[in-house]
Amino acid sequence: MSTVDRERLQSLLEAERERFVSKHPLSRALHERARGSLVGGVPMTWMMKWPGGFPVFVREAQGARVVDVDGHEYVDLCLGDTGAMTGHAPAAAVEAIAAQARRGITTMLPTEDAVVVGEEMRRRFGLPLWQFTLTATDANRFVLRIAREVTGRPKVLVFNYCYHGTVDEAFVTLRDGRPVSRAGNVGPAVDPSLTTKVVELNDVAALEAALLPRDVACVLAEPALTNVGIVLPEPGFHRALREITRRTGTLLVIDETHCICAGPGGYTRAHGLEPDVITIGKPLGSGVPCGAFGLSAEVAERMLARREADYVDTGGVGGTLAGNALSLAAMRATLTEVLTDEAYARMIPLAERFAAGVEGVIRERGLPWHVTRLGCRAEYLFHPTPPRNGGEAASRKDEELEAFLHLFALERGVLLTPFHNMALMSPATTAADVDRHTAVFAEAAAALTS
Numbered sequence: 001m002s003t004v005d006r007e008r009l010q011s012l013l014e015a016e017r018e019r020f021v022s023k024h025p026l027s028r029a030l031h032e033r034a035r036g037s038l039v040g041g042v043p044m045t046w047m048m049k050w051p052g053g054f055p056v057f058v059r060e061a062q063g064a065r066v067v068d069v070d071g072h073e074y075v076d077l078c079l080g081d082t083g084a085m086t087g088h089a090p091a092a093a094v095e096a097i098a099a100q101a102r103r104g105i106t107t108m109l110p111t112e113d114a115v116v117v118g119e120e121m122r123r124r125f126g127l128p129l130w131q132f133t134l135t136a137t138d139a140n141r142f143v144l145r146i147a148r149e150v151t152g153r154p155k156v157l158v159f160n161y162c163y164h165g166t167v168d169e170a171f172v173t174l175r176d177g178r179p180v181s182r183a184g185n186v187g188p189a190v191d192p193s194l195t196t197k198v199v200e201l202n203d204v205a206a207l208e209a210a211l212l213p214r215d216v217a218c219v220l221a222e223p224a225l226t227n228v229g230i231v232l233p234e235p236g237f238h239r240a241l242r243e244i245t246r247r248t249g250t251l252l253v254i255d256e257t258h259c260i261c262a263g264p265g266g267y268t269r270a271h272g273l274e275p276d277v278i279t280i281g282k283p284l285g286s287g288v289p290c291g292a293f294g295l296s297a298e299v300a301e302r303m304l305a306r307r308e309a310d311y312v313d314t315g316g317v318g319g320t321l322a323g324n325a326l327s328l329a330a331m332r333a334t335l336t337e338v339l340t341d342e343a344y345a346r347m348i349p350l351a352e353r354f355a356a357g358v359e360g361v362i363r364e365r366g367l368p369w370h371v372t373r374l375g376c377r378a379e380y381l382f383h384p385t386p387p388r389n390g391g392e393a394a395s396r397k398d399e400e401l402e403a404f405l406h407l408f409a410l411e412r413g414v415l416l417t418p419f420h421n422m423a424l425m426s427p428a429t430t431a432a433d434v435d436r437h438t439a440v441f442a443e444a445a446a447a448l449t450s
Contacts (some may be wrong), residue, residue: 003367004401004448012447013051013404019411020052026069027057049418051403052410061088063428066415074415075433077423082258083282085339085376087428092337093286093330100329106321113328117292120335124265125256125278127294132323132331136257136281137165139293140220142317143277144169146295147218147251149309150302157197157210157219157250161390163227164220164255165281169196174391200389201225202233204240211248218251218277223267226258228393229381229420230372238273251299253277261424262375263348264341270375286338288330343427347376350425350434354378357438365445376425408444409437 021028031054035041040048047055056068064087066076079085086093100113118130133139144156144167156169164170171185172192179193197216199206210216223238225231245252254275256266260283263270268278276299281291295303303311311317321327355378358371368384382401387393406416414437416423423437 003365006400009400009404009448013400013407016404016407016411017052020407023072023411024052024054024056024068024070028054030057030069031055051407051418056410063087063089064426064430064433072413074410074413075429075436076415077425077429077433077437078415078417079424079426080282080287081417081419081422082261082424084287085261085283085424085426086286086334087338087426088287090286090334090338090427093288093333096329096333097286097288097326100326103325105326106324108320110323111325111328113325113332114323117328117331117335120332121292121294124335125268125294126265127275127278128297129300130292130294132328133281133291133293134289134319134322134327135165136255136279136291137167138319138322139279139281139291140164140167140170140253140255143253143279143293144218144220145316146299146303147253147277149306150299151217151249151251153215153217153250155195155197155216157199157207157216159201159221159225159390160198161225161228161231161394162220162222163225163258164222164279165257167220168192170220172196172198173394174198174200200391201231202237202388204237204244207241208244211244211250214248214250216248216250218253219245220253220255222255223259223262223271223273224374225390225393226374226377226422227420228390229387229396230374230377230379230422231387231390231393232372232374234388238271242274251276253279256280257282258377259374260339261351261377264339264344267375283339284334285327285330286334288327290327290331292331338427344376347425347427347429350429350431351376351378351423353431354423354425354434354437357434358441361438361442361445364442365449367445367449377422379420379422404448405441405444408447409440412440412443414440 031041042048059067059069064076066074121130122128158170160174171182172179173182179198181192197210199210252275254268257280259267276296278294284290351373355371355373358380362369369382371380372386382398383396405421406418409416
């Protein structure tokens with residue numbers, strides 16, 4: 001970080017915060033008003049994570065654009081942190097959602113849409129049998145229960161700094177080589193080190209050692225880490241992961257919630273993975289809450305063979321609104337008309353253009369940074385070389401620099417994910433949108449280094 005003067009950075013960040021406050025009086029007023037009825041002045045606490053001191057309040061969102069209550073328009077590269085990967089309000093999904101809402105939103109009975117979505121998920125991801133939830137977190141929770149039930153094993157294995165929503169077992173990290181609860185973990189029901197083994201991504205030896213005792217029901221894995229900065233698997237890692245899990249009788253669960261950015265069938269199809277289970281959620285419904293998990297025929301057979309397990313009432317799997325008609329209508333439209341093969345053929349080259357633009361600025365300014373791309377997702381990190389694992393990525397976090405770049409871009413009409421400087425391409429994103437970001441990024445880099 002020797003090329004970035006920290007005092008200069010602090011001064012620039014303070015100037016951007018003052019600019020933000022002055023330009024967003026209506027958002028500020030709504031936030032202050034909301035403090036009287038909403039915890040933290042927001043409808044969900046993670047919305048407090050905005051470097052300007054309060055969030056932008058949105059008036060409308062369409063395609064790859066967001067307009068706030070103060071009238072400012074943004075190129076949206078955040079896209080609801082993947083929840084709006086389709087772009088906002090895609091016409092096909094809006095029409096399907098409105099039509100289904102008029103016919104009924106939930107009945108606790110199946111619709112034809114459920115069959116169509118199940119068939120499309122089978123086609124895309126390869127696993128034959130599917131169930132639907134309201135979130136990927138739900139899908140992961142249910143799958144962990146099923147894995148424990150069918151294997152008779154108590155533990156789960158995850159990779160350090162993984163992202164699996166708010167699954168209790170995943171809030172674990174490594175400290176001095178030992179599993180401990182992540183810092184900030186809110187009221188864990190049990191110490192996650194009692195339920196979970198954790199190893200670093202790309203550490204095949206540690207993975208094998210953890211699975212050899214045969215007490216792990218499943219490995220729950222993002223195929224590439226995405227929430228600590230993009231961390232890619234090394235060549236051969238997934239082949240080793242699949243071989244070791246099979247040899248030790250451990251189920252392999254691939255969470256595609258973020259990695260569906262790799263292609264229409266996620267990282268699984270793009271790289272020929274062979275999981276026993278797939279989980280996925282927020283990108284599938286064009287913003288309508290939904291999730292899903294897919295099972296191999298063998299896992300489904302083992303699941304239903306457990307006669308003492310209650311899958312239809314109080315066994316801990318399901319929810320009254322899971323598989324509701326509205327969610328399935330949104331999913332059908334999203335999968336068949338929005339996040340299509342043709343859409344990815346546009347989105348992935350746009351992410352390549354984004355990465356090339358950022359790389360050009362980094363080279364020109366001699367910054368010790370890099371950009372990593374995964375399908376139609378890209379992210380820049382403040383280190384000269386990509387991290388090998390989550391521990392390395394976490395140790396390189398620079399929250400002050402992240403805040404500055406996010407706020408600098410926001411004030412110039414580009415919205416990035418506030419948790420990390422991630423950009424996602426939607427079917428509505430254009431080359432001009434990408435180039436606008438490149439120009440803003442270049443301006444920020446110049447301000448930091450001139």
